[in-house]
Amino acid sequence: MKVGIVTIGNELISGKTQDTNSSFIARLMTVQGWRVPVAISVPDDEGAIRVALSYCMSMSDAVVVTGGLGPTLDDITTAAIAAAFGLTLYTDESVLANLKERFKNFHLKWTDNNAKQAVFPEGVETIENPVGSAWGYFLKKDGKIIAVVPGVPSEVQRMVPESVVPVFRRKLETETSYIESRTIKLSGITEARIDQILAAVNFGTLGVDIGFYPSFPEIQVVLTARCASEKEAKERIKKAEICVTEKLRQYIFAYDQDTLEGTVAKLLSEKKLTLAVAESCTGGLITDRLTDVPGSSVFLERGVVAYSNESKKDLLDVSEDVLRDYGAVSEQVAVLMAEGVRRRGGCDLGLATTGIAGPTGGTDEKPVGTVFIALADGTRTHCRHFSFRWGRRRNKAITSQTALIMLKRYLEGERAHE
Amino acid sequence: MKVGIVTIGNELISGKTQDTNSSFIARLMTVQGWRVPVAISVPDDEGAIRVALSYCMSMSDAVVVTGGLGPTLDDITTAAIAAAFGLTLYTDESVLANLKERFKNFHLKWTDNNAKQAVFPEGVETIENPVGSAWGYFLKKDGKIIAVVPGVPSEVQRMVPESVVPVFRRKLETETSYIESRTIKLSGITEARIDQILAAVNFGTLGVDIGFYPSFPEIQVVLTARCASEKEAKERIKKAEICVTEKLRQYIFAYDQDTLEGTVAKLLSEKKLTLAVAESCTGGLITDRLTDVPGSSVFLERGVVAYSNESKKDLLDVSEDVLRDYGAVSEQVAVLMAEGVRRRGGCDLGLATTGIAGPTGGTDEKPVGTVFIALADGTRTHCRHFSFRWGRRRNKAITSQTALIMLKRYLEGERAHE
Numbered sequence: 095m096k097v098g099i100v101t102i103g104n105e106l107i108s109g110k111t112q113d114t115n116s117s118f119i120a121r122l123m124t125v126q127g128w129r130v131p132v133a134i135s136v137p138d139d140e141g142a143i144r145v146a147l148s149y150c151m152s153m154s155d156a157v158v159v160t161g162g163l164g165p166t167l168d169d170i171t172t173a174a175i176a177a178a179f180g181l182t183l184y185t186d187e188s189v190l191a192n193l194k195e196r197f198k199n200f201h202l203k204w205t206d207n208n209a210k211q212a213v214f215p216e217g218v219e220t221i222e223n224p225v226g227s228a229w230g231y232f233l234k235k236d237g238k239i240i241a242v243v244p245g246v247p248s249e250v251q252r253m254v255p256e257s258v259v260p261v262f263r264r265k266l267e268t269e270t271s272y273i274e275s276r277t278i279k280l281s282g283i284t285e286a287r288i289d290q291i292l293a294a295v296n297f298g299t300l301g302v303d304i305g306f307y308p309s310f311p312e313i314q315v316v317l318t319a320r321c322a323s324e325k326e327a328k329e330r331i332k333k334a335e336i337c338v339t340e341k342l343r344q345y346i347f348a349y350d351q352d353t354l355e356g357t358v359a360k361l362l363s364e365k366k367l368t369l370a371v372a373e374s375c376t377g378g379l380i381t382d383r384l385t386d387v388p389g390s391s392v393f394l395e396r397g398v399v400a401y402s403n404e405s406k407k408d409l410l411d412v413s414e415d416v417l418r419d420y421g422a423v424s425e426q427v428a429v430l431m432a433e434g435v436r437r438r439g440g441c442d443l444g445l446a447t448t449g450i451a452g453p454t455g456g457t458d459e460k461p462v463g464t465v466f467i468a469l470a471d472g473t474r475t476h477c478r479h480f481s482f483r484w485g486r487r488r489n490k491a492i493t494s495q496t497a498l499i500m501l502k503r504y505l506e507g508e509r510a511h512e
Numbered sequence: 513m514k515v516g517i518v519t520i521g522n523e524l525i526s527g528k529t530q531d532t533n534s535s536f537i538a539r540l541m542t543v544q545g546w547r548v549p550v551a552i553s554v555p556d557d558e559g560a561i562r563v564a565l566s567y568c569m570s571m572s573d574a575v576v577v578t579g580g581l582g583p584t585l586d587d588i589t590t591a592a593i594a595a596a597f598g599l600t601l602y603t604d605e606s607v608l609a610n611l612k613e614r615f616k617n618f619h620l621k622w623t624d625n626n627a628k629q630a631v632f633p634e635g636v637e638t639i640e641n642p643v644g645s646a647w648g649y650f651l652k653k654d655g656k657i658i659a660v661v662p663g664v665p666s667e668v669q670r671m672v673p674e675s676v677v678p679v680f681r682r683k684l685e686t687e688t689s690y691i692e693s694r695t696i697k698l699s700g701i702t703e704a705r706i707d708q709i710l711a712a713v714n715f716g717t718l719g720v721d722i723g724f725y726p727s728f729p730e731i732q733v734v735l736t737a738r739c740a741s742e743k744e745a746k747e748r749i750k751k752a753e754i755c756v757t758e759k760l761r762q763y764i765f766a767y768d769q770d771t772l773e774g775t776v777a778k779l780l781s782e783k784k785l786t787l788a789v790a791e792s793c794t795g796g797l798i799t800d801r802l803t804d805v806p807g808s809s810v811f812l813e814r815g816v817v818a819y820s821n822e823s824k825k826d827l828l829d830v831s832e833d834v835l836r837d838y839g840a841v842s843e844q845v846a847v848l849m850a851e852g853v854r855r856r857g858g859c860d861l862g863l864a865t866t867g868i869a870g871p872t873g874g875t876d877e878k879p880v881g882t883v884f885i886a887l888a889d890g891t892r893t894h895c896r897h898f899s900f901r902w903g904r905r906r907n908k909a910i911t912s913q914t915a916l917i918m919l920k921r922y923l924e925g926e927r928a929h930e
Binding site for chain 2: 104105106107108109110111112113114116117118119120121122123124125129130131132133134135136137139142145146149153164165166167168199200201202203205207208225246248305306307371373376377378379380381382384385386388389390391394395396397398399400401402404405408409438439440451452453454486487490
C-alpha cells in the first residue's frame with residue numbers, strides 16, 4: 095500500500111516550525127511495510143489544500159492529512175476538504191457534547207468558536223482525540239481512504255498509531271503480510287560507529303530491514319521484518335536482535351517503548367531499594383526524568399539541587415575543607431555529595447553529579463563539559479570523570495543519561511550476584 | 513514571488529531522516545519576503561520527481577530542489593530532470609577537473625563513478641559547492657527558474673543563501689518587499705479564547721497576518737507584516753503588537769526567542785535576588801528549567817525535591833504535625849516548604865510545589881491534578897490552589913509553568929513599586 099502525507103499549516107511553510115509530523119508518520123507507515131510516495135506541506139489556504147490533496151491521492155492508496163483543525167479562523171482544513179469533494183458540513187452533536195464536557199472538566203470557559211471543532215464533512219467517521227479537543231475523521235473517496243487529524247505533534251503521535259493505522263490495516267486485509275519490528279535503544283556510541291560495527295551482519299540475508307534514528311542523547315536501531323506469517327516475522331526479528339545485542343550489548347539500555355528512567359525505576363522497585371539524588375550541573379534533570387515514571391515516590395526519597403557551596407554543606411554535609419581544597423567540581427566533592435545525600439536520606443543508594451555545563455565557568459584544568467558522577471551504596475562509592483563537549487542543554491542531557499546508565503549497570507550487576 | 517521546494521531522497525520519505533532542508537529553505541525564503549506555496553518530499557524515483565517538479569512549478573515562480581546529486585546509483589535527480597524537460601546530458605570538463613583536484617587535495621582515491629557529479633543537463637548554469645563535491649545548477653523553463661542543489665544540510669545551508677537567493681533576487685528586482693515578524697508567548701489561556709479576544713481587532717486593516725502556534729503549556733501568537741519598506745513593516749507590527757498586548761497583557765510572558773525561565777532569570781539577576789526551590793510534584797522540573805539558563809548559579813542557591821515526608825522534615829523543616837493533620841498535598845505544607853527552603857537557603861525568595869501528578873494517588877477530596885504552589889519572601893507567603901487535568905508529564909509541565917509565572921509576576925510587581 096502507498097500512503098501519502100499532507101501536512102497543513104502556515105507555520106510549516108514559513109520555516110517557523112520544523113514539520114516533525116511528516117517524518118513521524120512516514121516512519122510509522124514504513125514500519126508497517128507501506129510505502130510513502132510523497133509528503134507535501136502547504137499553507138492554510140483552500141486552493142493549496144485542494145491541489146495538494148488531489149496530487150497526493152493520485153499517487154497513493156491512502157492519505158494522512160494533519161493540521162488546521164483548531165477552533166481559530168486560520169484553521170480551514172475541514173472547509174477546504176468539504177469544498178474539494180463537494181460535501182456539506184454538519185455539526186456532530188455527540189462530539190459537541192463531548193467538547194463541552196471536556197471544557198467543564200478542565201474548568202475552561204466555553205466560547206462559541208469551539209463549536210467549530212464539532213463540524214465535519216458529511217459521511218465521515220470521526221476519530222476521538224485522547225489528548226486534545228480537535229477530533230479527526232476518516233473520509234472515503236474513489237476507493238481511497240483519507241485520515242484527517244490535528245497537527246499538534248503529541249496528538250498526531252497518539253491518534254495516527256492508535257486510530258489511523260488499524261483502519262488502514264483493515265482496508266488492506268487482502269494484503270496478508272505480517273510486520274514485526276523491534277526498537278533497540280543505545281547510548282554512549284555514535285551512529286557511524288554502530289553502522290561500522292553492524293556492517294559485518296548481513297541483515298538482507300536475515301530478511302530484516304535496519305534503520306538508525308538518532309535522538310540525542312540516544313540512538314534507536316529499528317529492525318523490521320515483513321513476511322507472510324507472524325511466526326516467521328518474529329523469528330527473523332529474534333535472529334537479527336541477537337546479532338545486534340551480541341555486538342552492542344554494553345550500549346543497549348532499553349527496547350521498544352521502554353525508557354532509561356523507566357528501566358531504572360523498575361529495577362529499583364523490584365529490588366526494593368531506595369534512592370536519593372544530589373545534582374549540581376544537571377540542575378534537577380535526573381529527578382525530573384525519574385519522577386516522570388508513575389509511582390516513583392516508592393523509591394525516590396529525595397533530590398537535592400545543590401547549586402551553591404552553602405547548600406552542599408547544609409543539605410549534603412560536604413565539608414568546607416574539601417570544597418576549598420578541591421573545588422566544587424571534583425571527584426572528592428562528587429563522592430561526598432553521593433554519600434551525604436544517601437546518609438541524610440536514609441537510603442540504600444546515593445547518586446550525585448557535579449560539573450561545568452557551560453557556556454562559561456571552564457578553566458584550562460577543568461574545561462566546560464568536565465563532569466564527575468558518583469554512586470554510593472554505603473559500602474563503597476564509585477566515581478567517574480567525563481569530558482563532554484556540547485552546549486549547556488546537551489551537557490545536562492548527556493550527564494543525566496550517563497548517571498542513569500551508571501545506576502542501571504550497578505542495579506543489574508547486583509542482580510547478577512543474587 | 514512564490515518559491516516552491518522539492519526535497520528528494522528515500523531517507524526523507526521513510527522517516528529515517530528528519531527533512532530539515534525544507535524548513536531551512538522555507539524560512540530563508542520567507543525572510544526575503546517571498547512566499548512558499550508548497551514543500552514536497554519524494555523518493556529517489558524518476559516518475560515521482562517529474563510529477564513533483566511539475567506540480568511545484570505550477571504553483572511557483574521559482575523552485576529549489578535538493579538531494580540526489582551524489583555519485584551513487586540511487587542519486588538520479590539530474591537524470592530525472594533532464595528526462596522531464598527533454599534535455600540531453602553533458603560532462604562539464606572544468607567541473608570534472610575541479611572534482612579531481614579536490615580528491616587529490618583531500619587525499620581521496622578517485623573512482624570513476626564520481627565523474628557522474630560533473631554531468632549536467634544542457635543549458636544550465638552551474639553552482640559551485642564551497643563545502644562538498646556535488647555542484648548544483650540553475651535551469652530556466654517557461655519563465656521560471658529552478659535551482660538544484662545537493663541534499664546534505666551543511667551544503668544547503670551554504671549554497672542556498674550564498675548562491676541561490678542572489679540569483680532569485682535578481683530575477684525579481686521589481687518585487688522589493690520587506691518582512692517583519694514578532695512572536696508573543698502566552699500561558700494560562702486557550703487558543704480559542706485568544707482567538708475570541710482578538711476577533712475584535714482587524715489585523716487585515718493593520719496589514720498584518722496573525723497565526724497561533726500552541727506548544728504545551730504555552731501558545732505563541734505570531735504577527736507578520738510584508739511591505740515595501742522596512743520602516744513601514746516595523747510600524748505595522750508595532751501597532752498590531754500594542755493591540756495584542758492591551759487585550760492579553762496578563763497572559764504574555766515573553767517575546768520572540770525569550771523563554772519564561774530566561775525572563776525570570778533576568779529579573780532575578782537584575783534585582784540581585786536569590787532563590788531556593790522546594791519541589792514535590794514537579795520533581796525537579798522547575799530547577800531543571802532555571803538551570804538551562806547560563807549563569808543561573810548567580811541566583812539559584814538550591815533546589816530540593818522533597819518526595820518523602822522525611823525529606824520535607826529534614827530539608828525544609830516542615831513539621832510532623834502539619835504533615836499528619838493536613839497531608840503532604842495541602843496549602844499548609846506548600847507554605848511551610850516555601851518558607852523552609854527560603855530560610856534554610858538564606859535566600860530572598862522561596863518557591864514550592866506540592867500536588868498529585870497522577871495517574872494514581874488521587875482521592876475524592878484531592879483528585880489527580882490537585883496542586884498547591886507557594887511563594888515566600890520572608891514577609892509574607894502567597895499560596896495558590898490549582899486543579900489541573902492532564903497526564904502526569906503535562907501536569908508537571910503546567911505546574912512548573914504556573915510556578916514560574918507566579919514568580920515572574922511577583923518580581924514585576926516589586927519592580928512596579930521601585
